[in-house]
Amino acid sequence: xxxxxxxxxxxxxxxxxxxxxxxxxxxxxxxxxxxxxxxxxxxxxxxxxxxxxxxxxxxxxxxxxxxxxxxxxxxxxxxxxxxxxxxxxxxxxxxxxxxxxxxxxxxxxxxxxxxxxxxxxxxxxxxxxxxxxxxxxxxxxxxxxxxxxxxxxxxxxxxxxxxxxxxxxxxxxxxxxxxxxxxxxxxxxxxxxxxxxxxxxxxxxxxxxxxxxxxxxxxxxxxxxxxxxxxxxxxxxxxxxxxxxxxxxxxxxxxxxxxxx
Amino acid sequence: xxxxxxxxxxxxxxxxxxxxxxxxxxxxxxxxxxxxxxxxxxxxxxxxxxxxxxxxxxxxxxxxxxxxxxxxxxxxxxxxxxxxxxxxxxxxxxxxxxxxxxxxxxxxxxxxxxxxxxxxxxxxxxxxxxxxxxxxxxxxxxxxxxxxxxxxxxxxxxxxxxxxxxxxxxxxxxxxxxxxxxxxxxxxxxx
Numbered sequence: 357x358x359x360x361x362x363x364x365x366x367x368x369x370x371x372x373x374x375x376x377x378x379x380x381x382x383x384x385x386x387x388x389x390x391x392x393x394x395x396x397x398x399x400x401x402x403x404x405x406x407x408x409x410x411x412x413x414x415x416x417x418x419x420x421x422x423x424x425x426x427x428x429x430x431x432x433x434x435x436x437x438x439x440x441x442x443x444x445x446x447x448x449x450x451x452x453x454x455x456x457x458x459x460x461x462x463x464x465x466x467x468x469x470x471x472x473x474x475x476x477x478x479x480x481x482x483x484x485x486x487x488x489x490x491x492x493x494x495x496x497x498x499x500x501x502x503x504x505x506x507x508x509x510x511x512x513x514x515x516x517x518x519x520x521x522x523x524x525x526x527x528x529x530x531x532x533x534x535x536x537x538x539x540x541x542x543x544x545x546x547x548x549x550x551x552x553x554x555x556x557x558x559x560x561x562x563x564x565x566x567x568x569x570x571x572x573x574x575x576x577x578x579x580x581x582x583x584x585x586x587x588x589x590x591x592x593x594x595x596x597x598x599x600x601x602x603x604x605x606x607x608x609x610x611x612x613x614x615x616x617x
Numbered sequence: 618x619x620x621x622x623x624x625x626x627x628x629x630x631x632x633x634x635x636x637x638x639x640x641x642x643x644x645x646x647x648x649x650x651x652x653x654x655x656x657x658x659x660x661x662x663x664x665x666x667x668x669x670x671x672x673x674x675x676x677x678x679x680x681x682x683x684x685x686x687x688x689x690x691x692x693x694x695x696x697x698x699x700x701x702x703x704x705x706x707x708x709x710x711x712x713x714x715x716x717x718x719x720x721x722x723x724x725x726x727x728x729x730x731x732x733x734x735x736x737x738x739x740x741x742x743x744x745x746x747x748x749x750x751x752x753x754x755x756x757x758x759x760x761x762x763x764x765x766x767x768x769x770x771x772x773x774x775x776x777x778x779x780x781x782x783x784x785x786x787x788x789x790x791x792x793x794x795x796x797x798x799x800x801x802x803x804x805x806x807x808x
Contacts, residue, residue, distance in 0.1 A: 359686070362684060362686060363686055363689055366680065366681075366684060366686060366689065366693075367689060367692060367693060367696070370676075370680075370693060370696055370697070371696060374696065374697070374700040377700070377704070378700055378703055378704060378707075381704055381707050381708070382707055385707040385708055385710065385711035385712075386711075387710050387711055387714075
């Protein structure tokens with residue numbers, strides 16, 4: 357009986373001493389944390405995808421609380437989260453626009469011609485350094501080996517018929533695929549944008565025609581249609597300025613090769 | 618002096634905590650994907666095991682032995698180690714934020730690392746005094762760091778290899794660590 361009490365007493369005493377010491381220590385070594393940082397962190401999605409450019413959600417919360425990052429810094433949370441964080445920080449969210457990734461190529465297997473047969477490593481970044489940039493004749497287009505698919509943590513991008521296609525509903529605009537694409541084909545565009553140029557070829561019209569049925573031939577018809585000065589030619593390919601675009605769709609109607617969605 | 622070195626070498630290589638005693642396998646398999654995180658984990662373990670060896674051996678020598686309740690060593694050690702890690706975490710957060718950031722989540726993870734308790738219990742089993750306990754803990758932790766960094770660098774270099782589908786992921790890691798354990802058997806005759 358004595359031993360029993362002694363054992364319980366000793367362990368209990370050690371426990372109490374440790375508890376008191378830890379309690380004192382936690383007061384003594386208290387670190388002042390910005391309360392807003394904790395609140396901001398609670399609102400962030402917590403995927404730690406790194407799409408904001410900070411190391412994980414904690415990093416972004418820290419930067420927002422310190423005022424070095426905008427409240428709309430989280431591309432995954434979009435405007436909803438930006439609003440909540442703006443409320444915590446007591447500032448305006450600045451109308452963050454929900455974005456999605458978009459692949460600027462429509463050169464599917466039946467549209468783009470093949471210049472040779474490629475047998476080798478199935479990774480875009482490796483294929484892109486092969487002479488001719490892969491089996492497809494167009495060096496600007498999607499190679500279809502799915503480096504973006506591997507980069508996506510949200511199952512939102514897939515190679516369909518030789519071209520990567522983004523699932524708008526699943527995409528959180530983290531930007532991982534944008535970085536993964538060696539041809540820089542993927543861009544973050546506003547979720548609401550209805551009209552998008554599905555080509556990135558800088559070749560002259562005749563060369564584009566020879567290589568692909570779905571390429572921008574640089575005819576500039578769309579730029580003449582636009583009433584809002586929102587579409588311009590950039591080195592033989594039409595580029596839409598989404599801030600000016602009103603989704604009227606006149607450019608898409610006029611496009612002779614139907615490359616504008 | 619010579620004996621202290623022998624204790625360190627013995628704990629680090631001959632009786633390597635992971636590769637010959639098979640303790641602390643969870644961080645060994647879990648935190649060995651990248652060499653720098655493995656090294657971070659190793660640093661945290663060196664820190665905690667050395668400190669824990671010191672504190673547990675004081676508790677053992679000054680509390681448990683005089684009261685003749687050495688059978689309580691396991692539970693007392695767990696209590697002390699958990700509190701110690703908590704304290705170290707608080708201390709680092711306040712005084713060395715950069716080190717705290719670098720160790721990150723590994724520090725609290727070590728609370729449940731059986732290698733720490735294993736080292737403390739080995740000290741008791743081998744009847745080391747306080748000085749020898751600290752050095753044994755240090756050696757054990759160096760052995761842990763050595764093994765985890767080696768495995769991490771092997772994992773990094775075999776990552777792009779053409780591994781058969783069945784062996785991808787954990788199986789190849791287990792095979793690799795098995796081969797490492799066999800290799801470490803070569804140290805058996807050292808002391």
